[in-house]
Amino acid sequence: MDTTQILTAFLSVGLIGAVLGAVLAYASKVFHVAVDPKVEKIGEILPQANCGACGYPGCSGYADAVVSKGAAINLCSPGGQGVVDQIAEIMGVTAAASEPMVAYCACSGSKANAKDRFEYYGPKSCASAVFVSGGHKACDYGCLGFADCVEACPFDAMGMGDDGLPYVIDDKCVGCGACVRACPKGIMKMMPKGATVYLSCSSKAKGKEVTDACTVGCIGCKICSLPKTTPSGAIKMEGDLPVVNYSIEDTLTGAKFKCPKGCFIDKADKNKTAEQIASEKEAFKAEEAKASEAAKKAALEKAAAAKAAQENAQ
Ligand code: SF4
Numbered sequence: 001m002d003t004t005q006i007l008t009a010f011l012s013v014g015l016i017g018a019v020l021g022a023v024l025a026y027a028s029k030v031f032h033v034a035v036d037p038k039v040e041k042i043g044e045i046l047p048q049a050n051c052g053a054c055g056y057p058g059c060s061g062y063a064d065a066v067v068s069k070g071a072a073i074n075l076c077s078p079g080g081q082g083v084v085d086q087i088a089e090i091m092g093v094t095a096a097a098s099e100p101m102v103a104y105c106a107c108s109g110s111k112a113n114a115k116d117r118f119e120y121y122g123p124k125s126c127a128s129a130v131f132v133s134g135g136h137k138a139c140d141y142g143c144l145g146f147a148d149c150v151e152a153c154p155f156d157a158m159g160m161g162d163d164g165l166p167y168v169i170d171d172k173c174v175g176c177g178a179c180v181r182a183c184p185k186g187i188m189k190m191m192p193k194g195a196t197v198y199l200s201c202s203s204k205a206k207g208k209e210v211t212d213a214c215t216v217g218c219i220g221c222k223i224c225s226l227p228k229t230t231p232s233g234a235i236k237m238e239g240d241l242p243v244v245n246y247s248i249e250d251t252l253t254g255a256k257f258k259c260p261k262g263c264f265i266d267k268a269d270k271n272k273t274a275e276q277i278a279s280e281k282e283a284f285k286a287e288e289a290k291a292s293e294a295a296k297k298a299a300l301e302k303a304a305a306a307k308a309a310q311e312n313a314q
């Protein structure tokens, strides 16, 4: 190759580069989309966790959605109320309340409590295991125990217990929901940070099927949802599985003490002795018996009064 050819090659490449650069510069001017300064301001105050809790692709996606699509301003769980207040100020709207949420595992089907239906030798991931007949657990709704949820948590707020089930460290959990999205069984769920009692089963199967697979699963007996147990109506049955409505205030004490399978876990019990828990149960039963006696007495008195009124009228 002689010098002229080399120079020609250089000049050609340079010319093409210059033409393309000019085209790009022109295109960037013509197609320039002005970014609303509010998007930038909101982007700056979001925690940059990019966890997707808001339902948008990352913090910048959420900032844009708030400004251009009218997305609710209280969707950033990691940011909490502080971020809600700041977004409200930028947008010139009233701050909406954001209820802090935490994740919980709605399954107590530990290695000791729940049977396997076959040995699984595939990749150690719940997402993979679920492709083999829905997973190795005899219960179709049971935790597969390969910790996909734990790995998905961007805040190091989860761990795996020796029992083969994941646990959540409430103080670290910011309610981003990444674990919920990672669980192929829909076992990770969210509850308000202020509540302590939750249902630790996700099985929608019939009682016999449940007891064949697991010693602690919900058998769908409905006791927890009865008005006598939960007068507030905070627990309703959906098929064979109760659902707790946390927007109705209730301590869920009745469900906790009356469920025959012990499906309602009280996080507060972790700090109590077995004796304390037993004595609380006794106190609950005594209170319930007293209330039942009082109700019977009131009904008898009402019937007697009605009878007397009828006799007087004759
Ligand atoms: S446990 Fe982790 S992933 Fe799940 S909601 Fe809490 S912070 Fe998010």
Ligand code: SF4
Pocket (backbone or CB within 6 Å): 105, 126, 142, 143, 144, 145, 146, 147, 148, 149, 150, 166, 182, 183, 184, 185, 186, 187, 188
């Ligand atoms: S809760 Fe879900 S993701 Fe977590 S270990 Fe169990 S099956 Fe896997």
Ligand code: SF4
Pocket (backbone or CB within 6 Å): 217, 218, 219, 220, 221, 222, 223, 224, 225, 240, 241, 242, 258, 259, 260, 261, 262, 263, 264
């Ligand atoms: S009382 Fe227990 S076993 Fe019965 S439906 Fe409620 S959670 Fe299930």
